[in-house]
Amino acid sequence: MTATSLRETSAADSGRETFASLNPATGDVVGTYPVTSAEEVDAALDRATAAATWWAGLGFDGRKDVMKRWKGVITRRMNQLAEVVHAETGKPHGDALLEIGLAIDHIAWASGHAKKVLGKQKVSSGMLMVNQSASVSYQPLGVVGVIGPWNYPVFTPMGSIAYALAAGNAVVFKPSEYTPGVGKWLVDSFAEVAGDHPVLQLITGFGPTGGALAGSPKVDKVAFTGSTATGKKVMAAAAENLTPVVIEAGGKDAMIVDADADLPAAVDAALWGAMGNAGQTCTGMERVYVHEKVYDEFVSQIVEAAREIRPGNDADAHYGPATMPSQLAVISDHVDDAIARGGRAVVGSADCVGERYVQPTILVDVPEDSRAITDETFGPTLVVNKVASMDEAVARTNATRYGLGASVFAKKSGSVIAQQIRSGMVSVNAVIAFAGIPALPFGGVGDSGFGRIHGPDGLKEFTYAHAVTNQRFKSALPLTSFKRTEKHEKTFTQMLTMLHGGKALDD
Known part of the structure; x- marks a missing residue:
């Protein structure tokens, strides 16, 4: 069994087909389970x-x-x-x-x-x-x-x-x-x-x-x-x-950072939202749109913070390996495509993807039609792009077939911006906070799916839904009966007019 194998099936002595669960950090077998027929x-x-x-x-x-x-x-x-x-x-x-x-x-x-x-x-x-x-x-x-x-x-x-x-x-x-x-x-x-x-x-x-x-x-x-x-x-x-x-289903969640945002808080949230769990979070941050007035400072701060983040299997590591080995090729493809189209890696490089781990990677100046922007990466990478206004940030955020979650950092207009985002959930001045509130519904729109949990x-x-009616007394208007008369229908019409007719436009 190779260290990078997905899962291997085998026939047990009884002829029962089984498969092994592997530790993605070591390749060791964690357990063996039956393939349910x-x-x-x-x-x-x-x-x-x-x-x-x-x-x-x-x-x-x-x-x-x-x-x-x-x-x-x-x-x-x-x-x-x-x-x-x-x-x-x-x-x-x-x-x-x-x-x-x-x-x-x-x-x-x-x-x-x-x-x-x-x-x-x-x-x-x-x-x-x-x-x-x-x-x-x-x-x-x-x-x-x-x-x-x-x-x-x-x-x-x-x-x-x-x-x-x-x-x-x-x-x-x-x-x-x-x-x-x-x-x-x-x-x-x-x-x-x-x-x-x-x-x-x-x-x-x-x-x-x-x-x-x-x-x-x-x-x-x-x-x-x-x-x-x-x-x-x-x-x-x-x-x-x-x-x-x-x-x-999947997501391509974005964070919007306005000019008046608390930058250290936004940087911390963006970094954790993108890199936490090795970036393997459906509502994780994969794109950040930052107002041009604070863009350079935001990039400077997140680059400095990201250099302290380290993957590994030890107790001090910030995140672990890619759980699904096949995702490594997707991450590598997205990074390569972004750089080939003119994007720059300010943290990490085109060689960020290893045999098991992906190094923290932050890309800037990435074209909006690159796969790092349009497709779900599901790795510890983050695109940070500059916008001239919050209208532009919202437009770019919504220009996706996904619509799961989003985040907004702004002191003055956070709630207003949040209402304009086409997604099932938005956190203002936080990241993924909606997932921790049991009373809130969780789910997306578009290619992110439909229906709600939580x-x-x-x-x-x-x-x-089970609807029940119970007749309390006989109605003076037998509307659902062959005993209904023209008089009953006239009374019914008069009631409707009184209840719903309103005032004529020419009155």
Whole structure:
């Protein structure tokens, strides 16, 4: 097994196909996992269907109690889970703890707010239907398939898992083939508090396993996080059965820095947003548009700060290796293309990509049609370009097929600028802050996907609206009856005119 191999499959003594999870920093085998077959996916979905009935029957309070115990288990063993995350992704232990902590907070929010958000609520019947009482509640779909990513293998899938569970669904979870151990840890810890009920199950493998999940008529919704290209494949598989999907795909997030911005804070945020987790963050910063009045100073400060950033596998490293080796070629291509088109590397160089690690790289004067601007890089690189105005900055920010997150640094007009950005989320004078607030929806537009996780929208994403009317007394106007008369219709018309006719223009 070579140090740079993605994953290798082998036939076990029983003939079962397996694959190895590798440590991207060392190439060592972290664990071996089965490739779940289509037949096994089908069986898991059958078990989930039965478990969903029990789980939904617990009600909001019963599910909240189970999920409270689950988050307690995760919290008490978060260092253990962080070691699994570190081993499979290469990210520093502290970064692993950060994403685990945020995931725990989301479990608490989802289970604690599900009853208020999804429970039965009375709504107004209106004047025309005053004889009816009306209510709406949000019912679980049944079985949700979650296909998770490798870059944040705890936090990101938990945005779907926790909210789907809190809403009353059973979940079949396929983690990335790069992080199956993290997925197994999460599923095993839930089993400790759920007993013998397979409410949260694990399937492992590659694309065909995910395809079997997404394409099954036994799954009621699929939540996918990953690349736009793979998201389209998931949608195509789900479409065969009209299975709804929520897609959180790629991004090409930008930061806008106005002339009155707190430059040290903006520099710190841009650097962390671009380089943290080795740049492997869908909402990470890949572009910065800085007002020409402060551009030179911003570049000077970020160059100085970036020279202190170092990748590695030791405890003092700021970020780890590229988790997915194939991404190294993409990063190298984007840097080469930017330089070939006239861009300059003020930190790093065309040789920034190594066998496992990518050195911090900051590019300036990069043309807007270069791949470093138009395509998702997913590495510790950052383009910093000058703009003459905030209107130009917004126009460049929005000139992308993606629309996931963004950041604005400005003292006076931050909120105004934020409202003009076409993206699902924006942080003002911070970076990626929206991800840490459980009450806010998380998701994008365009090639960044659709649907929402987190917040009330995230809970409703895994339900269907159930509307009920109840006649309180007989109506004087039998509108939905063959007993309706011309007099009834005249009265109906008069009521409509009174309610909605307004004042004529020539009055």
